[in-house]
Amino acid sequence: MTVKQLTIRRLWPRPLTSTSRMSFFYVLLFSLSLQTTAAQVEPKGTIALVGAQVLDGYESTPISDGVVVYQAGVITAVGSVADVQIPANATVIDVGGHTLLPGLIDSHVHVDLIGHGSYERYYAFLGGDERLDEVMPIAAKQMLRAGVTTALDLGAPFEILNVRRKIDSGQIPGPRLLVSGPWITRVQYDTIPDSYEVVISSPEEGALKALELIDRGADVIKTWEGLTLQDYRAIVGAAHSCGIKVHAHLYDPEAIEMAIEAGVDVFQHVGSAGNPPYENALINTIAHKEIPVVQTISHRVWVYPSTVAFPSRLQRAEYRTDMPDDIYEEFMDSFQNFHQLPYFRNAATEIRNSKQSARQFIEAGARMGVGTDAASPLNMHLEAIWREMSALVDSGMTPIQVISAATKTNAEILGVFAERGSLERGKQADILVVAGNPLEDIEALGRVALVAKGGVLWVTENSTLQIDDKVNHFNSP
Template identity: 55%
Template sequence: MNRSKHTFLFLSAFGFLSSINLMDGTKINAQDDFTGTTAIVGAMLLDGYERPPIHHSAILIQGDRIVSVGTQANTEIPEDANIIDGSGMTVLPGLIDLHVHTMFLGHGDYAEWFPIFEGKEEEMMELAAKQLLMAGVTTAVDLGAPIEIINVRDRINDGRAIGSRLLVSGPWIARRAWGSYPSYFQHVVNSSEEAGQRTQELVDAGVDVIKTWAGMEEADIRAVVDVAHQSGIPVHSHLYTPESIWDAIRGGSDVLQHVGSGGNPDYPEDLIEAIAVRNIPIVQTMAHRIWVYPATIAFPERLQDPRLKEDLPGDLYAEFQRSFVDFERLSYFRSTPRQIRNSKTAARQFIDANVVMGMGTDSGSPLNFHTEAAWREISALVDSGMSPAQAISVSTKLGAEIIGRGSDLGTIEVGKIADLIMVAGDPLSNIQILANIEHVMKGGVLYK
């Protein structure tokens, strides 16, 4: 099948988003209006800290806040409370994904995706945000999208769209372009001064974070950091080579993204130590090739996930399936077998060094669906040496702290925003239980 000559006949088939994309100002109600107390009772509670669970717990929620956390035995449940029965389940904080791309939905070929995406950017990004939320990701950092992602973020925040709480970078800043792909999500600069100017433009547009991409040297990153930090905006840097990581460290980047994605040759010990002693957070995004590729070899039926069929119109679903044919030959996976071999040690380097880590997925990349990327990444962290409790803490509490929201997100405790998910069974004994999220609450609202 010739991918490059395939004709896209379905670009007008996007009425499917009308149920979630209400641009006329209508506010969405995810659950029946309820102004009293919600009580989640009977579940095992993992609060986001690396400590033993609370069994047969009781959590009381009023409005968007948690007002009580304890056991059923010591908690008085109001008679008029809305009860969520947690029997046989685990409740834990909503997941925080520190690296997503809502402009992608997992299509097999980036070059073929952009003609589909263009003209429907906001609708597509809203769909991705909804998929993330239904997968238990209550907060996500979008690190590379058209500037219109700000509109999507704002519609979610004011209740006109359903999706994860988004922090967004808009277009990234780079010294070189990504292939021949469109310029609307990447600002290519020719000097450090221009990098600073582009940063100010993004800050003025209302982004929450700045992302630097390929080719940025120390002086370029420093110029970006100087401007961004004046407005309290953090800088995340896309990095793979040791040299680029050193440039980001010396340039003052706040968060190091990818850092080899677990598939690099082992990094020098002095580099690992520099990151560890400086407490610079890293986000590895390990699963999107190294774990997703063999999982698809073993079970290609995952590509026919019913959730994709439900979310996409028939013609677009068929196009996705076409893009997956002979997925082993996709350019995206060209070096994956070598990365898998490297990962035997590379994926563990930062864990063994006890570096500050957050969970990020690069979700939306080929075959890396928003519907499942988070649990696959958390499972990869466990496979690479974390305990399940540590991996959950990295994906909740530490994620909130890295984005500066530790005071109101990331853990289940009194006074914090009620972002909670529930799964059947015990993820401490089988982390892959997180693949099947039974309930999702964001800001006290039950969405699933």
């Protein structure tokens, strides 16, 4: 989340009566039963995906008539139809006319969000963090359906670990998750429940809290606003002593200078393209130090004009099928007069600034990762990743560069490249198949036909592939 609304009255936690607790319990049971009706279909034996253009995650020449073979969730061969010997007992799936690439990685998501128009109203509706167990599975499903097979959540209470367990055990669809848990800040953010943040007042407290978060399960540490140089140093020192990276939410040039000085590992937002351009010297320092930049530019300056141009994007059928009635009604109602939402108050200025600021890191040769800040207002998980990648192409990256950034580079940033982020023998079978050619039109990444995570296959509602019933569907009839 990037919005600053620091003067808003706290609206939660709203105490639940015993009656509402009981009805909440039954709603929860019902929604969980909706989400777990069908057991996940695990593929048996060897699978060969044949005939697609294959992009392996590197910035290299595509394989035009490619094959990917996997068994027990692990890739055993990648190459052209002419070169790869497909085992005689393999189940062959024809993916001709499609492009096959590594499952996408999103280095900045919020699994607790679904794209509702207002954070304040959303958390009031959810009773603070009371209904996170209901909304997180919706978000997780939408991410996997969008081809995101790994995601870094940057700021949620540790209830997210329950959702991760359900995903990992195959109870609900979703990406492999890495999490920061609550973020560390000096500035209290009154628009969100207290469980989302750890407010510190000294460097010593920062270090202690970082260690506590790591002990509770944080895979990375996220820092937010108002920290001093000594705070950054203390937090980075504590995290690094445990082999954990620090991701900093950064806008102000002074905060960026401190983060460089303190050795912060990954720079998140660094303007989100909504800020005026930074000084060249600052950009060049970040580029020379090869500090990964995850700019999250689409949610500020591409989502809004796209919605003005085509408001129907808010009404996709999947939203109706994914959500319980009351959440769906609240979600849709939050888009009334969306142009007046506080989140988009500065949209016109941000869009003007973005012409320069979105591309300055790319032109300086910075190490670009890809993250979406999904699902900030109107930035739904179902579209966020391809919109971000499209925005990065608009800002100067080539399609193959941005695909490599969202797979290989993101895997490196998250420290998982030994297992995934490219299509290579021995890596996990996390695979995305889209209709058409994203090298020609990056928005083809929005036409997801098939997703594999650890070899388990998921077909989308709008899939352009004919596949028999040995796969999973996101919404079984």
